Amino acid sequence: MAADHPSTPPAGPGTACAPDNRPAELVLVGQIGTKFLRELEQRLDAPPLREATEWFVDMSGVTRFDLACAYALLRAATLRPKPAALRIHGARRAVQRTLRHAGLDAVAVIEE
Numbered sequence: 001m002a003a004d005h006p007s008t009p010p011a012g013p014g015t016a017c018a019p020d021n022r023p024a025e026l027v028l029v030g031q032i033g034t035k036f037l038r039e040l041e042q043r044l045d046a047p048p049l050r051e052a053t054e055w056f057v058d059m060s061g062v063t064r065f066d067l068a069c070a071y072a073l074l075r076a077a078t079l080r081p082k083p084a085a086l087r088i089h090g091a092r093r094a095v096q097r098t099l100r101h102a103g104l105d106a107v108a109v110i111e112e
Contacts (some may be wrong), residue, residue: 024052025085029061040069044076047057053084057108060090070102078107087111 002073049055080084086108091099
């Protein structure tokens with residue numbers, strides 16, 4: 001799915017889009033730490049994700065994901081009138097550990 005994305009996002013929180021009749025896509029790349037927390041929260045609250053009921057998060061390009069950012073992703077997906085169905089793809093083992101530590105495995109499908 002991420003291969004269909006029109007451009008390669010810069011390091012940091014990445015990009016979000018909502019293709020017709022498909023889950024909203026969030027592509028994250030690089031080392032995402034507290035330095036990018038505010039920008040990540042803004043992207044998670046942007047219309048493509050805020051309005052979608054299903055999210056596909058491509059984390060194949062993420063080399064590090066801070067626990068605070070994992071909590072931001074968890075809050076954005078669950079603290080809504082109708083929680084988003086969340087599918088996380090391509091996260092490295094260390095990133096998966098962080099996601100699980102934040103509790104995302106309880107609300108998301110985490111794919112290799």
